[in-house]
Amino acid sequence: MAGVGRDDLDGRAATARGPAPHGGARPLTRGREPVPTGRAPQFFTLAGLLEQARFADQHALRFHEGPGWAAGVLQLKPGQHDPQTEHDRDELYLVLRGEGILRIGADRHPVAPGDFWLVPAGTEHRFEGYRQEFVVFQVLVAG
Template structure:
């Protein structure tokens, strides 16, 4: 079993001065913590893996393909592999748990 604390993961991510911290990589799955501040740009591109987002805190819009939705704490979003997507109009510090399957490279 592996147990993680979001506050510790966020501190590690911030110490490494990056928006993304991958904290788990296994044979069939990987996971990370993604953080963006208000006004910051989400520069990610489409991934080769299916992706699941769970918003831990914050508020923003998320565009996946041609669809846009408001996301906030408690939102869970599935993003199919190969589909362009990005967070934008971030109004509160955004923290997102990201799960990839198969694992990201």
């Protein structure tokens, strides 16, 4: 959605303008001026991120990183194996599309859009059992 408005501190609308290449980040602007912050806010679309992942032929796309954290999307097609096991950081998952199973160790948990999970660092886990496109927003956080 180009032109999604945001209100900044002085009450004038700040807006993401123009297309972002492959769903990448667009700085928020006020008119033609960037919003004054230490770092520019960024705007992403799920469609753009998934297109970028397909363009790079990846099932997972880490699209933003900061000190101690990283954000990404995971897109799995029916029959595609989720290769992840465990990470050195806590991981937050929000299921966006599809239904499946989140295997955490030997336990299996049904997941569907809107489900939110925290998997602690060092815990073996993966998604399985999805019969349609399965898309998850993920954030890795240093513990």
